[in-house]
Amino acid sequence: MSRLDLSTASAARRFMDTKVAQRQVNKVLHSFPSPRFWRATQHTPLDVRTLSATGAVQAAPSCELYVALPFCLTTEPSQCGYCLFPTEEYRRADQLDVYLDYLAREGELYRDRWRALQPVSIFIGGGTPNLLKVEQYPRLLGLIHDLLPNLRAGTPITLEGIPQLFSRDKLAVMREHGVTRISMGAQQLNLELSLLSGRKQKPQHVVQAVAWAQELGLGCNVDLIFGWPQQTLAHLERDIRDLMATGVEHITHYELNVGGVTDFALHRRHELPSPELTREMYHLARELLLAGGYGQLTPYDFQKGDGTDFVYEECRRSFDAHDVWGWGYAAISDFPDHWRAQGGHTFMNARTLTGYYAALDAGTLPVEVGFAREAADMRLSSLFRNLQSLHVDRASYRANFGRDVLDEFPGIWQAAQDLGFVTVDDHAIHLTPEGAYRVPLLQTALMQGRVEELTEAHIAHLKGAPPTAVNAATP
DSSP, X not given: OOOOOOOSHHHHHHHHHHHTTSOOOOOOXXXXXXXXXXXXXSOOHXXXXXXXXXXXXOOOSEEEEEEEEOEEOOOSSGGGGTOOSOOXXXXXXXXXXXXXXXXXXXXXXXXXXXXTOOOSOEEEEESOGXXXXXXXXXXHHHHXXXXXXXXXXXXXXXXXEOGGXXXXXXXXXXXXXXXXXXXEEEEOOSHHHHHTTTOOOOHHHHHHHHHHHHHHTXXXXXXXXXXXXXXXXXXXXXHHHHHHHTTOSEEEEEEOOOOTTOHHXXXXXXXSXXXXXXXXXXXXXXXXXXXXXEEEOSXXXXXXXXXXXXXXXXXXXXXXXXXXXXXXXXXXEEEEOGGGTSOEEEEEEOSSHHHHHHHHHTTSOOEEEEEEEOHHHHHHHHHHHHHTTXXXXXXXXXXXXXXXXXXXXXXXXXXXXXXXXXXXXXXXXXXXXHHHHTHHHXXXXXXXXXXXXXXXXXXXXXXXXXXXXXXXXXX
């Protein structure tokens, strides 16, 4: 099978020219490679982050913790019309108690290993974590603090949720038990557009939740999505202005992913803004937010102030190794090993409650799939996350990987310069405003060669031939 060679600027330019008018797919959240290349594995995070008899550990210099809750309200259309993440339908309150029981059981399997762990941040996501009742937050947060006795005071702890399920009482008890910030997935303030997702929220739910967070001293982020079915520039501008008027400190404004068997992909694709209009939406929102006193921290994140307290699990500002521990249903753990001149490992927990509960009933960690990264995979994974910081530090790349990122992908960076996506100096590759919007395209070009190798190995594996490039997560 012939492979596409993007090592020259002309070849990379032709590749990008064929993609630039197409609808983008945001590839950030799972870094590299795609979970479609991950395989069933008997190994777990404890096999690659071992604890010796003397208490010595093998670990990156820093880490964070992701805690997952699986449940979402039932909507029509399902999955809010667009969501591609694994979730479970919430039907009754006792589901939450049962899940917390199993979350505690998984935590016990990590107790010895996590005793000395000091995450720099903790993110409680899902799913919809603010489905919990007021009285359940002390238990959830108590589990975290119990398993992390050395957690530093004031460690940022973010809890995700939807606007209509936040109440002042919930926020107060969250804060009392260590939550420092909430992240609210509003997606649309316009009521008609919001109803396309089957959600029951109203604009006042967002405004009230922001006000309560401010009153209680909680940090607050609100997510909005652009490129939504039937959305116009006027809709977008009104939403951005109304949200800024609340004084919320952080706004995440990201492009809709359209795919899978979702309602938006199957039944509303014809209602989506064109790729060119979607691009206009990005730049209009950016201009409005900058004019409103928000600084741009990533392609999609805007925050008041200097951003020094910015916490986002998918962004890196250097190439130094950093572990991610995933705890709960469908949670992902990620362990780079380039600090030991190796690749790294990633794992995903069971993506069904049946599988998650069954593994824990058997006394085993609920890992479903994993991937053992080679060095090239680790460089791409780190590069994808660093692109989120709007620049790529060449010295940090050299220090961690022993090569210059500009020399590794010369044709792609030159084509990106020619297209006005980046500027380059001796210290860094800097994204322009257009380049920030085009991060998904840059990622597509950067990973093209490696994806072709992985695809060939994946096909060979499915056919029963010996794999050549893809490995299940093996320590």
